[in-house]
Amino acid sequence: MQTKWITFDLDETVMQNPFGKWVFPELVAMLKREAVTEEDIMHLIISEHLQRMSDEQFLEAYDWDDILVGLAKKLEIETDINVESMVIKHSKPSKVYLLEENMLFNLEKIKRKGFRLAAVTNGYAKYQxxxxxxxxxxxxxxxxxxxxxxxxxxxxxxxxxxLLVKGEVIAHVGDRIDHDVQLANELGILSVFIHRSLPEAVLKVPVDERAAHPSFIRLCEEKWYKENRLRETPFLKNKCIPDLVVQSIEELAKEIDVFLE
Structure with missing residues (x-):
């Protein structure tokens, strides 16, 4: 029997990384001590990330060390900042966490149904x-x-x-339309979109019918344009609408085998 893989995005899907609350604030504080500027350094960091995304440099957009080197050059300062070491320092309990109390249990539950799990992330290995x-x-x-x-x-x-060499990828789970849903739809595999603040009207609908609900389509379109706010990229339903919509990995674990029969 061929190996069946289900792939998962990591950040905002399964876990919370330390960048927003810990790594970025420390980076900004270090640069402010060296730089003579009135500019908002956090804004400069995020703007460079978004510009790379806009230019479809998706790989380079997550190279935070390279972004910091470029910013230091622009600010005319010398720095030995190492983002990897900062991530390691802040990868501590309470600073990083799973997004659901029973996350590990439910991921293992999916595995017990006969699937193998892989993480697929745009984040670099040294940060993840x-x-x-x-x-x-x-x-x-x-x-x-x-x-x-x-x-x-x-x-x-x-x-x-x-993974495609090692078996069949049958589903991908993630929280972004532009990265995760589009990836799965391009491959023709089950696209599973996770959103932990779904409208009540959408939650009342069965999991496999939520994607067609007008409230969800509006949510999906708004999220697409927010994710692509620097790109003139149209919202296309065949690329941007997922097959399944869940509010948690727990909800997915209960029925994933049914949808993949």
Whole structure:
């Protein structure tokens, strides 16, 4: 029997990384001590990330060390900032966490139904692996596919090349329309969109019918344009609407085998 893989995005899907609350504030404080500028340094960091996304440099958009080197040059300062070491320092309990209380149990529940699990992330390995290990996710995911290890970033389908050699990828789960849903739809596999603040009207609808609900389509379109706010990229239902919509991994674990029969 061919191996059947289900792939998962990491950040905002399974776990919370330390960048927003811990790494970025420390980076900004370090740069402010060296730079003579009135500019908002956090804004400069995010603007460069978004510009790379706009230019479809999806791989380079998550190279935070390179972004910091470029910013330091622009601010005319010398710095030995190492983002990887900062991520390691902040990969501690309470600073990084799983997004659901029973996350590990429910991921294992999916595995017990006969599927193998892999993480597929645009984050670089050096930033993601310390968090995975701290949270115990390194023992749940049999493969961790990062954009820098593959040379491609979502939604480029080649990011899954390694897994496609090892078996069949049958579903991808994630929280972004532009990265996750589009990737799965391009491959023709089950696209599972997770959103933990779904409208009540959508939650009342069966999981496999939510994607057609008008309230969800509006939510989906709004999210698409927010994700692509610097790009003139149209919202196309065949690329942007997922097959399944869930509010939690727990909800997915209860019925995933039914939808993949």
């Amino acid at each position: 692996l310390p968090v995975l290990k701290q949270l115990g996710l390194d023992t749940v995911f049999e493969e961790v596919i990062t954009s820098d290890s593959e040379g491609f970033a979502k939604p480029h389908t080649s990011i899954l090349g390694k």
